Amino acid sequence: MIYRSLLILCVITASSLNADEVSFTATDGGATIHLDGKQFATFVHTESPVGRPYISNLFTTDHIKVTRNHPTTKDDPDDHPHHQGIFFTWGQLNGLDYWHMRGRTVHDRFLKNPTNGKIAYFSTRSYYLADDNKSRIAREDATYTFRKTPFGILVTLQATVTGESAAATFGSKEEGGLAVRMSKDLTVDAGASMTDDEGRNGGGEIWGKDSKWVDYAGEKQDRWVGVTLFTNPASFRKCWWHARDYGLLAANPLGPLNDPKQSVVLKKGESFTVHYGVMIHSNSDQAEYSPAKAYKYYLSQMPK
Incomplete structure (x- = not known):
């Protein structure tokens, strides 16, 4: 039943796509995501x-x-x-602990089926289960969008988390929220850079601080490439x-x-909502990409 809503998806060939269109192709456990017919996620x-x-x-x-790489290859670090x-x-x-996948999260259904377009999207519902693997602690309704922008590919997430039990207590741990794991050759340890909007650099300066965005990027294949994670x-x-470096x-x-x-404690029916953006960028050199301008652009694209 969890795949039922995916069956309406069509396989779209590259020749039938409009320029800059994002499209989805159904898989047994989700979907592949394409820009102009080429898979990017x-x-x-x-x-x-x-x-x-x-x-x-x-x-x-x-x-x-x-x-x-996921799954990781023999050449990848085997941590985490x-x-x-x-x-x-x-x-x-x-x-x-749902971060380390010791607690079970289950996909329930698509609230909005994967829909192609210059701004493609889907919405999902998932449940965080108690240790009996049956009782629901909290519900997550998440909407993802994907689009090509002047700064790169922008992925956005809006997630509303609602209490499903008498009390859903979200503990303050370093592990939580929206996370990105970089390619092994785009890490600080491998010579890449990590900067935030306050001018801090590297995990040692950025960890535990609050900021509007953090950019993680470096040189790869003669390009300056990386990911900027935006808050909202x-x-x-x-x-x-x-x-982390x-x-x-x-x-x-x-x-x-x-x-x-x-x-944060949510009683049954109470909720909170978070918004994020992720810019996947590639430029000829570092000076050509401005995380600050990309962040301003991201905010301009969000519903008021």
Whole structure:
């Protein structure tokens, strides 16, 4: 039944697409995502009994990979197998760890089926289950959009999380929110750069701070490529950053991080909403791309 809504998708050939159109092709566990007929990402909603939706194997418009290989290859670092690409989750919810996939998240259905266009989109509903793997602690309704922009490929996420139990307690851990795991050759450890809108550099300076955006980028295939993760003032809280030089970047609204006083409790029916943007960029050199201008553009494209 979880695949029923995907059956209406059509396979669209490159010759039938309009320029700059994003399209989807159904798979058993999600969909592949294409720009002008060329695949640049994969959405997976059902991979294992533990579950958790994610987007993996993201490429720039000129087809340079920016996120880690998933599944990893023999040449990849074997750390953190739960860092699939882009993913949204929580490190502590009613004592369960969904970040490390020890708590189970299940895809229920598409609220809006994958729809092609210059701004392509889909909406999903997922449930965070208790340790009996049956009782629902919280519900997540998430809308993803994909579009080509003057700055690169923009992916946006709006997620509304609603309590399904008497009390859904989201603990303040460093692991939580929207996360990106970079390709192994686009990490600070490999010589890439990580900067935020306050001028801080590297995981040592950015970790635990709040900022509007963080850009993680470096040289690859004679291009300056990377990912800028945007926060949004429309979210219920500002975000704090879990940033690591080995390639992880996460924007978490439950900050300051690892502070129990920042936990959020949702009674049944109560909710909060967060908004994010991810710009996948590729330019001839570093000076050609401005994260600050890309962020301003992202905000201009969001519904008022």
